Amino acid sequence: MNTRIVELRQGILKKNDELARALRQRFTAAGVLVLNLVSSPGTGKTTFLERTLRTLRESGDRVAALVGDLETDNDARRLAASGAPARQINTHGICHLEAEMVGRHLDGWDLSALDYLFIENVGNLVCPSSYDLGERIRVALLSVTEGEDKPLKYPTLFNSADAAVITKIDLAGPCGFDRAAALHHLNEIRPGIRVFETSAKTGVGMADWLDYLKAERQGRSAG
Amino acid sequence: MHELSIASSIVDSVTESLAAYPGARVVEVRLRLGALAAVIEDSLQFCYGIATEGTPLAGSRLRVHVQPVVVHCARCGHLGALPGVQSFRCPSCGEPAHDVRQGRELEIEAIELEEPEIQA
Ligand SMILES: Nc1nc2c(ncn2[C@@H]2O[C@H](COP(=O)(O)OP(=O)(O)OP(=O)(O)O)[C@@H](O)[C@H]2O)c(=O)[nH]1
Numbered sequence: 001m002n003t004r005i006v007e008l009r010q011g012i013l014k015k016n017d018e019l020a021r022a023l024r025q026r027f028t029a030a031g032v033l034v035l036n037l038v039s040s041p042g043t044g045k046t047t048f049l050e051r052t053l054r055t056l057r058e059s060g061d062r063v064a065a066l067v068g069d070l071e072t073d074n075d076a077r078r079l080a081a082s083g084a085p086a087r088q089i090n091t092h093g094i095c096h097l098e099a100e101m102v103g104r105h106l107d108g109w110d111l112s113a114l115d116y117l118f119i120e121n122v123g124n125l126v127c128p129s130s131y132d133l134g135e136r137i138r139v140a141l142l143s144v145t146e147g148e149d150k151p152l153k154y155p156t157l158f159n160s161a162d163a164a165v166i167t168k169i170d171l172a173g174p175c176g177f178d179r180a181a182a183l184h185h186l187n188e189i190r191p192g193i194r195v196f197e198t199s200a201k202t203g204v205g206m207a208d209w210l211d212y213l214k215a216e217r218q219g220r221s222a223g
Numbered sequence: 224m225h226e227l228s229i230a231s232s233i234v235d236s237v238t239e240s241l242a243a244y245p246g247a248r249v250v251e252v253r254l255r256l257g258a259l260a261a262v263i264e265d266s267l268q269f270c271y272g273i274a275t276e277g278t279p280l281a282g283s284r285l286r287v288h289v290q291p292v293v294v295h296c297a298r299c300g301h302l303g304a305l306p307g308v309q310s311f312r313c314p315s316c317g318e319p320a321h322d323v324r325q326g327r328e329l330e331i332e333a334i335e336l337e338e339p340e341i342q343a
């Protein structure tokens with residue numbers, strides 16, 4: 001027998017990366033700002049999006065949402081109640097969204113008629129960080145109820161985020177939330193990251209977030 | 224959980240490459256795994272055993288080379304490896320480091336094959 005070493009240098013997620021690149025081109029050409037929202041289960045992604053979609057629609061923006069969950073279409077129904085088109089992606093056991101699933105759920109949507117498309121990922125702080133969905137902005141959310149050290153425990157995800165949202169700020173007092181520690185940890189893992197401190201219940205901090213969205217969108221269409 | 228799908232992707236890629244080497248047996252698959260790749264090596268090893276069963280990779284070894292995170296410092300120009308993934312600061316001057324140059328890779332570096340002797 002002969003031994004042979006074959007150099008492959010092949011990315012294992014190459015297929016996903018290629019599909020994501022094609023999606024990103026499509027989104028850019030259509031002029032729609034796409035965001036991928038990632039967090040643990042129950043951080044408040046859907047509640048935060050419900051409020052975001054409603055407010056954007058009130059100001060005349062054209063918005064849509066995709067939402068990933070292992071099972072049920074509960075979250076899509078909650079999001080659709082805002083009046084925005086919303087579609088559920090059921091992953092049936094896969095703990096993250098992949099570019100292919102996103103691509104498949106865009107059928108029939110005219111992307112150029114949208115200003116914003118929000119993608120709510122499956123609640124999971126591990127693998128969503130490895131799967132590019134073609135988004136322009138990745139948003140990591142963490143709630144005041146889940147511990148200020150989340151960024152240290154899940155550095156891969158927080159390091160890959162473009163912005164962070166601290167949710168359920170209305171519960172900060174009762175939970176003894178240490179704001180300075182949370183901000184410090186976020187900055188250790190992702191120096192300079194934009195952080196929004198919000199409550200989707202009371203509306204606190206939502207105005208800053210919406211200003212950021214509008215600035216990001218204008219920045220892109222102007223450039 | 225996604226270690227199993229990573230393992231299956233390795234099997235698919237390697238099986239594809241094997242078409243060019245008829246009769247070859249896979250001895251080892253060498254993987255480059257960044258410290259930020261979000262893959263747990265133990266769990267991947269376990270899933271590899273399962274995913275390779277009944278495939279041309281059955282019985283092969285998975286060798287994992289973990290790559291540290293390498294950052295480039297905008298202030299002092301230093302290019303260097305971080306000691307861990309708990310603080311993204313220049314290892315030389317301490318400036319916060321935005322520019323990650325290595326550490327996310329998840330790729331098959333090479334495969335080691337055993338081939339039958341070619342009869343002259
Ligand atoms: N007090 C308070 N509760 C909130 C807030 N946002 C969400 N919640 C509650 O937190 C729980 C989970 O919220 P969801 O929006 O469903 O969380 P999610 O991240 O979409 O959850 P998964 O999709 O299952 O991962 C619900 O009971 C919400 O009512 C908030 O700003 N303040």
Ligand SMILES: [Mg+2]
Nearest residue numbers: 045046075120
């Ligand atoms: Mg949800």
Ligand SMILES: [Zn+2]
Nearest residue numbers: 095096127225
């Ligand atoms: Zn997963």
Ligand SMILES: [Zn+2]
Nearest residue numbers: 296299313316
């Ligand atoms: Zn430096």
